[in-house]
Amino acid sequence: MPDAGPDTPVDARVAGGPATERDLVAAELAAGELLTALGLPVDAPSVRATPGRLVRALAEMITPGEFTATTFPNDEGYTELVLQTGIPFRSLCEHHMLAFSGTAHVGYLPGERIVGLSKLARLVQHHAARPQVQERLTQQIGAWLDENLNARGVGVVLSAEHSCMSLRGVRVSGTRTVTSAWFGALREEPRERDAFLTLAGLG
Ligand SMILES: Nc1nc2c(ncn2[C@@H]2O[C@H](COP(=O)(O)OP(=O)(O)OP(=O)(O)O)[C@@H](O)[C@H]2O)c(=O)[nH]1
Numbered sequence: 001m002p003d004a005g006p007d008t009p010v011d012a013r014v015a016g017g018p019a020t021e022r023d024l025v026a027a028e029l030a031a032g033e034l035l036t037a038l039g040l041p042v043d044a045p046s047v048r049a050t051p052g053r054l055v056r057a058l059a060e061m062i063t064p065g066e067f068t069a070t071t072f073p074n075d076e077g078y079t080e081l082v083l084q085t086g087i088p089f090r091s092l093c094e095h096h097m098l099a100f101s102g103t104a105h106v107g108y109l110p111g112e113r114i115v116g117l118s119k120l121a122r123l124v125q126h127h128a129a130r131p132q133v134q135e136r137l138t139q140q141i142g143a144w145l146d147e148n149l150n151a152r153g154v155g156v157v158l159s160a161e162h163s164c165m166s167l168r169g170v171r172v173s174g175t176r177t178v179t180s181a182w183f184g185a186l187r188e189e190p191r192e193r194d195a196f197l198t199l200a201g202l203g
């Protein structure tokens with residue numbers, strides 16, 4: 001996108017699909033073996049399809065969607081923050097392969113171009129659809145916008161509950177992990193960052 005002039009709509013294609021080749025048949029066989037080894041045989045009629053369901057459920061969680069990040073010329077010369085708050089997302093903790101879910105606040109200070117609003121949510125969902133740690137997910141969303149939008153600044157705040165902490169292990173429910181990533185003026189200028197946090201209801 002950086003080469004485009006202000007009058008040309010730009011469609012940055014964000015590729016979806018699995019990052020590496022998948023063998024769902026082998027995965028289903030292995031899932032059956034895993035459950036059996038755990039003392040949960042899958043030969044009863046009610047659970048015969050469970051290995052396949054488990055594989056499809058996991059595969060769905062780790063398949064990023066494809067989309068086009070459409071941008072438009074910033075004809076009005078809008079220079080203030082564009083902020084999308086409370087974008088729901090779910091991802092998969094790469095340590096336990098259990099879900100973490102919460103909300104994302106994504107904002108940017110426009111330069112010559114503005115991005116289609118829905119694309120901020122698509123971008124969050126895209127990067128969340130793979131095994132992740134929350135810190136990396138936060139950074140990847142912000143870095144993509146920083147690299148592709150030529151914005152004056154980019155900010156991302158994620159707040160999530162990790163089921164590997166709430167349902168098992170330490171078993172603390174209700175606690176949230178909050179992470180943030182800042183680029184450009186939102187990193188350099190406390191006033192801009194404070195405006196983001198206030199408008200997101202976090203200030
Ligand atoms: N930094 C970070 N840690 C995470 C994230 N998701 C899960 N974890 C942590 O990854 C760590 C893995 O620790 P281990 O000691 O290897 O695994 P464990 O024995 O299952 O640990 P417990 O969860 O404490 O029972 C745990 O502390 C998790 O809470 C994440 O997004 N970011």
Ligand SMILES: [Zn+2]
Nearest residue numbers: 093095096164
């Ligand atoms: Zn975990």
